[in-house]
Amino acid sequence: MQTANVQQEIAADLAKADLGQGVMFRLKGEDEERQKAGAFLMKAFGTAIFLIFAILLASSTGSRRCSCADRGRDVDLCVLLGLLIMGQSFGVVMTGIGVIANAGVIVNNNIVLIDTYDRLRREGVAAYDAIIQTCASARGRLCSRR
Numbered sequence: 001m002q003t004a005n006v007q008q009e010i011a012a013d014l015a016k017a018d019l020g021q022g023v024m025f026r027l028k029g030e031d032e033e034r035q036k037a038g039a040f041l042m043k044a045f046g047t048a049i050f051l052i053f054a055i056l057l058a059s060s061t062g063s064r065r066c067s068c069a070d071r072g073r074d075v076d077l078c079v080l081l082g083l084l085i086m087g088q089s090f091g092v093v094m095t096g097i098g099v100i101a102n103a104g105v106i107v108n109n110n111i112v113l114i115d116t117y118d119r120l121r122r123e124g125v126a127a128y129d130a131i132i133q134t135c136a137s138a139r140g141r142l143c144s145r146r
Helices: 004-017 030-059 065-071 072-085 092-122 129-142
Strands: none
Touching: 030 072, 030 092, 072 092
16 A cells, blocks of 8 residues: 555544544645655646747747647646546656656657658658658657667
């Protein structure tokens, strides 16, 4: 059983208990540190997303390409949503760092795909064929990693 689950059970039991007039409780220690880490990671995640978008905008030729590459982070947010919907407990620090790192990887892969498509179009390949070739090259890169 994870610490967070035990703390939730204790907090629920204490909330039900009659501690007397004016007596309150507050969980300290690991719970307090977890809340601080969670607040820091939310700020870090927001800053990371902003910086990724700013770098993409500065380095790309248009905001449309930038927003296409940046859409990949939405997939990453679905990881957290899935954990919450499924009721899975997760460590704020480890999961938070993993989500931030994964957002960077996803956006980087999107940049490579968009760049490959743009290069093929500049070489005169038709749009549909450029999409197929871009997807095939991405599949080859993904399948060759072991």
